[in-house]
Amino acid sequence: MRKNKNAVLLAVLVSISVFLFASLASAAEAPKVVIAHRAASGYLPDHTLPAVAMAYAFGTHFIEQDVALTKDGIFVVIHDVHLDSTTNVAEVFPGRHREDGRYYVIDFTLEEIKSLEVNERINVKTGEAVFPGRFPVGAARFEMPTLEEEIEMIQGLNKSTGLNIGIYPELKNPALHHKEGFEMEKMLLEVLTKYGYTSSDSNVFVQCFDHDSLIKLRELGTELPLVALLNRAVTAEDLDYIATFADGIGPSMKLIETDGGEPVDDWALVKLAHERGLVVHPYTLRKDSMPSAFQDFEELLEHYYYEIGVDGLFTDFPDLAMKVLEKGK
């Protein structure tokens, strides 16, 4: 009897090991990717089409689109739900702010937004550039693209170059959009379907901090790969739940290790995610805003890809991440 029990125990342990090994192997085997964060935002203003073309020319695997809706229900590509950090809205439409002093994308029509100049990001309180070493504020004129314009550009380049670079849209503040009467999730799926992103192997990840929004996307029947963004610590049980609707997590770097380079619980988040078959795409690696433990950006990238073992990462400097991957371990 005891012998039988031991045999059963052994069989269970072998099955668990095989399952864990298979999960780890599948996560580890997939090619590592570079996600151009807000396009090539280290060199040109966030989410502008020139920044998209530049990221594309670097051969980055995915280009990110943060999306918000205009008053007339069109997706524009902008990091914030506000216009004032990256456009001259206060000059063009003085007084059109809300009580909090901010100018909301949702309060302006697409035509109005197209009349604005998009600039390098500023701190709205000080008026100073957030990254002083980057493209000079106001030195050239850029406009805000719609999501459709950006997809058309990426797909056009995919045709003319023969490459297949993916998109990585993020639904920004779904709760605000729901309050304004827009079914943001359904509207995004309509746009993605129009451009052929319909299945689990489409070259796209859809990301959101609001996990209810990702669940809504699943309820609407999408098979598209989904990434749950994380800005706070999660438990193994939370990850079990996330794995029921998402294909990956996009954690803040701070959930993986401290600024001083101390791993958070031996990089447990990455390991636990991989055990559940979730890919891990942390944000955001920046040459001009590095953790204090690192002086060299290439070293930081290698550390994330090869020591911590992430599957991809968001970076404002996609060319440098591509070089690290091309060089290999």
Ligand code: G3P
């Ligand atoms: O989407 C990944 C990363 O971009 C999340 O942060 O604030 O830059 O959109 P944020």
Ligand code: CA
């Ligand atoms: Ca984003």
